[in-house]
Structure formats: structure tokens, C-alpha cells
Amino acid sequence: MLERAKTYNVPKAIIDRALDKAKGSSEESYSELRYEGFGPNGSMVIVDALTNNVNRTASTVRAAFSKNGGNMGVNGSVAYMFDASAVIGVTGKTADEVIDLMLEADVDVRDVVEEDDTVIVYADPEQFHAIQEAFKQAGISEFAVAELSMIPQNYVTLTEDAQAQFEKMLDAIEDLEDVQQVYHNVDTEE
Numbered sequence: 001m002l003e004r005a006k007t008y009n010v011p012k013a014i015i016d017r018a019l020d021k022a023k024g025s026s027e028e029s030y031s032e033l034r035y036e037g038f039g040p041n042g043s044m045v046i047v048d049a050l051t052n053n054v055n056r057t058a059s060t061v062r063a064a065f066s067k068n069g070g071n072m073g074v075n076g077s078v079a080y081m082f083d084a085s086a087v088i089g090v091t092g093k094t095a096d097e098v099i100d101l102m103l104e105a106d107v108d109v110r111d112v113v114e115e116d117d118t119v120i121v122y123a124d125p126e127q128f129h130a131i132q133e134a135f136k137q138a139g140i141s142e143f144a145v146a147e148l149s150m151i152p153q154n155y156v157t158l159t160e161d162a163q164a165q166f167e168k169m170l171d172a173i174e175d176l177e178d179v180q181q182v183y184h185n186v187d188t189e190e
Contacts, residue, residue, distance in 0.1 A: 029052065030051060030052050031052075033054065033058075035061045035072060036073045036074070036075065036076070037061075037071060037072040037077075038078070039068075039069065039165070039166045040162040041158050043070075043156055043158065043162075044078040044082075044185045045078065045170070046079060046183040047182050048179070048180045048181040049178040057176075060178070064169065064172040064175075064176060068168050068172050069165045081153050081185065082152050082185070083150070084124075084150060085125065085150070086122070086123045086127050086148055087122055087146075088132060088145065089115075089119065089144035089146075090140050091117050091118050091119075091144055092140070093140070095113070097119075098112050098119045099112050101134055102121065102131070104134075105130065105134035107127055107130045107131055108123060108124065108127055109122065110122045120144075120145065122151065132146065149183065157186075158186060158187075163186070
């Protein structure tokens with residue numbers, strides 16, 4: 001999480017506040033929760049939250065889904081359609097150079113993709129630090145992206161109306177205080 005925050009240039013004050021919230025005080029305890037749900041036309045959503053009040057968070061997430069045309073599912077109803085992945089991107093290298101780097105470091109990767117001027121490595125989450133270390137050994141310490149993510153196995157394309165409804169639902173979920181990360185299978189490229 002800290003690497004991702006730094007990648008997106010999140011101000012230090014916000015990072016410190018999030019760390020303090022995660023640490024909690026001796027009187028508070030926080031729980032990491034995952035909610036799964038459905039939006040319009042086969043869209044699927046995974047919501048990761050960090051909360052000190054499980055009941056409040058569950059009801060606010062459920063309300064964000066239902067008030068915006070979606071519904072919350074049970075655990076496992078959506079997650080099986082996503083792959084947990086380490087996602088690390090670098091600039092200044094070609095895909096072939098990155099593949100050679102990973103082979104030399106004996107790191108297992110799922111895929112290496114070149115997008116614009118960035119080369120992105122996808123791998124099992126357990127390989128996250130090994131990939132970072134391989135890049136650091138090659139003199140690369142700045143990452144365009146460095147995160148653990150849930151990558152959908154299939155994407156859906158929504159009609160214009162369904163897309164508007166989905167975005168409204170997504171905005172409502174992302175605006176919730178306890179929500180840390182949201183993953184979905186909607187193709188947002190036009």
C-alpha cells in the first residue's frame with residue numbers, strides 16, 4: 001500500500017494519517033474486509049475496506065450498491081472471476097530487456113506487457129518483492145506502478161446508460177470513508 005501511495009504521489013500527511021488509522025490505538029481495532037457485488041449488465045466489483053466498525057461499513061457498502069442499481073453478493077460470488085496479481089511497471093526498458101531481467105533473477109512472471117513507454121510485469125503476489133529486487137539489482141528503483149491488484153479474467157463493455165449507472169455506483173462506493181481499494185471488470189477504454 002505504501003509503495004502504491006508513493007507511486008500516485010499521495011501527500012505525506014495523508015499517508016501518515018492512514019498509517020495511524022491502520023495502527024489504531026490500544027482501544028481501537030481495525031479489520032480488513034472484502035465485499036463483492038454486482039452492477040449493471042454483468043459488471044462485477046470487489047471492495048477492500050479497513051474499518052473499526054464492521055456493521056457500519058457493511059451497511060454503507062450495501063447501501064452504495066443498492067441505491068445505485070447494484071447488489072452486494074456473498075463472499076466468493078465475484079472473486080473467482082479475478083486473479084490476485086503483483087503489478088509492477090517501469091520506464092526506460094523494453095519488454096525484451098525486462099523479460100531477460102526476470103529470467104536472470106529466476107523470477108516467475110505471468111506476463112510482460114508494453115504500454116506506451118511503460119513495461120508492466122504481472123505475476124503471482126508472492127513474487128512482488130522478488131520482482132522489485134530484480135529491478136533494484138538492475139539499477140531501477142523508481143516504479144511507474146507497484147501494487148497488488150485483482151485483475152479481472154474477462155471484461156464487460158456497458159451501454160452508455162449502464163456505464164453512467166455503473167460510474168455512479170462506483171463513485172458512491174469509492175467515496176465511503178473505510179473503502180481502501182475497488183476493483184471491477186468493466187472495460188473503461190473507449
